[in-house]
Amino acid sequence: MGLFNSISSIFRGRDAPTDRTSGSAYSFFMGGSTSGKRVNERTAMQMTAVYSCVRILSEAVAGLPLQFYRYTADGGKEKAVDHPLYFLLHDEPNPEMTSFVFRETLMTHLLLWGNAYSQIIRNARGEIIALYPLMPDRMTVNRDGDGQLYYEYNMSTDDAHTLKGATVRLQPHDVLHIPGLGFDGLVGYSPIAMAKNAIGMAIACEEYGAKFFANGAAPSGVLEHPGTIKDPSRVRESWQSTFGGSVNANKVAVLEEGMKYTPISISPNEAQFLETRKFQIDEIARIFRVPPHMVGDLEKSSFSNIEQQSLEFVKYTLDPWVARWEQAMVRALLTPEEKKTYFFKFNVDGLLRGDYQSRMNGYATARQNGWMSANDIRELENLDRIPEEAGGDLYLINGNMTKLEDAGIFAAGASESTASEPEDTGQSRDKPPEQRKRGYS
Structure with missing residues (x-):
């Protein structure tokens, strides 16, 4: 009976949870690490490798063109420039910051705390008029008695001087929440917290080196x-x-x-001090999945593979983050009806572009095979369009190419004309060429 009671209590807790989510309950345990160094988001940012990785990813996401599209009747897409969300996300999410700063701030929160929160401000008609970032370390995700999620945000004097230490409850439709990797699918875990021992060791190595030189650079x-x-x-x-x-x-x-x-004491060379510091830099780059050459480690990079490493950065590092952003914005910012028509898209094509010669060769192939026009190519190169009357929208193919079925008809017609000619008995060899050609006897 005790076993059945335990099982029933588990299902009751799952159906009507009253405690906070498992991801929200995770903490740093005072930020301690096995190296003895305190590791949290702010101390980790003092490490050059962590700062570099966070800056690279946050600036990359913030610098990507963010477009808001709608599906057209003919199955295509067009920019929804007349929708209020286009201006908010493309230009100014709120009167205090630009779109670049807004996305850079949220991406920094996502990389350090594993979650990015933004308050959604609506007018009386329910239209979104502003988005304001919220600090992740002051946000808690809870469930009420009916199992519904809600967000609790601890205010401070930095947010509003009229509210001191107050706690504000926000409903899910009032929060744009972008979670990172987590265990419950609701709240992400901080990469800094999960890798605090590796980062703590890097901090300890850096402090050792600083003290070594402060003591005269002698054993x-x-x-x-x-x-x-x-x-x-x-x-x-x-x-x-x-x-x-x-x-x-x-x-x-x-x-x-x-x-x-x-x-x-032994010398730092004998203790492999520099090798240890270099390994910890690679370890931190591995946490954020940033290629080492982007944080200044060019030991394993060359002119022949650095472009490929940059493409892998876009495919395997940026694309998953971009997908989190796009799907979170669709879920939180669009109504059920709008989700059928509108969608968000980060344009990463600019980062995937090759060198000039490779691009021109690719454009030439696309142009000659008829699936790109001159204006399609000029748009990708940020050039002005050629007027339509001048042929800028024409799709052309090489004239010496034909369909296979047309080639078969031509071959069949040729064989029929050959079969209709009379058999040459050899008597026509003595006749004039024009008579032999016409089959005269």
């Missing part, structure tokens, strides 16, 4: 005296003030009274 050691020193702390402080610090590096030490300096 620590022991000062030996043949007798007894009455005040060893004074001798230690005198030695540190004279030879400690990078400004005192390589000074010549003069030892008196038979003192002897004995180093007790």
Whole structure:
């Protein structure tokens, strides 16, 4: 009976949950790591590799052209420039920031906290008039007694001076929520939290290197005296003030009274200090799936493969993030009726473009085979259109090409004409050429 009671309680909890979601319950556990260094979103950003990865991805998503389309009656698509959402997402989501800054901010939240939240402001008619970013570390995703999701946001004096420490409850239709990778499909987990030990080790290596140079870029050691020193702390402080610090590096030490300096530490080279730091940079780039050459590590990059690595960055790194953005915006910003007609699209074609010669060769193939016009090509190259009367919208093919079925008809006609000619008995060889050609006897 106890087993059945446990199972029934599980299903009751699933049907009517009252606790917060499992993803929302995840915490940093005070940010500690096995290296002994405190790791959170802000300390992690002090690492150059983390800062570089976050900046690369956030600026890449923010710099992509974001278009708002509608399906046309003929099965095509067109920009919905007359829809209010086009201006909000393409130009100004709110009066305080541009579209680039808005998307850069949300992408930074998504990379550091695993979630990006934005409050949706509507007018009295229910139309969206503004989008404002919300800090992920002050947002909690909960369920009510009926199992419905809601969002709780802790206000601060930075948000509104009239609300101090207040908690605002927002409904799902009032929040644009872009979750990252998570376990419950509702709330994403912070990549910084999940990889805090790797980042903590990188912070520890960086701090070790800084202290190494601060202590004179020389191994620590022991000062030996043949007798007894009455005040060893004074001798230690005198030695540190004279030879400690990078400004005192390589000074010549003069030892008196038979003192002897004995180093007790191995050099950073022998400890593979630089190799460890380089590996941690690769480790952080691996967390964000950023090619090493984009964070300044060109050891495994060359002119022959760096373009391919850039294409892989678009396909395997940017595309999943772009898909999260597009689907989250469709879910939160469009009505059920609008979802049948409208859609959002990030244009990544510019990042997939090859060099000039490769593009021209591809355009030539498309033009000669009839599936691109001159204006199609000029639009991709950001050139002005050729007027329609001048042939800018014509689709052309090579004149020496024909359909296979037409070639078969021609061959059949040729064989029939050959069969209708009389058999040559050899007597016509003596006749004039024009008579032999016409089959005269």
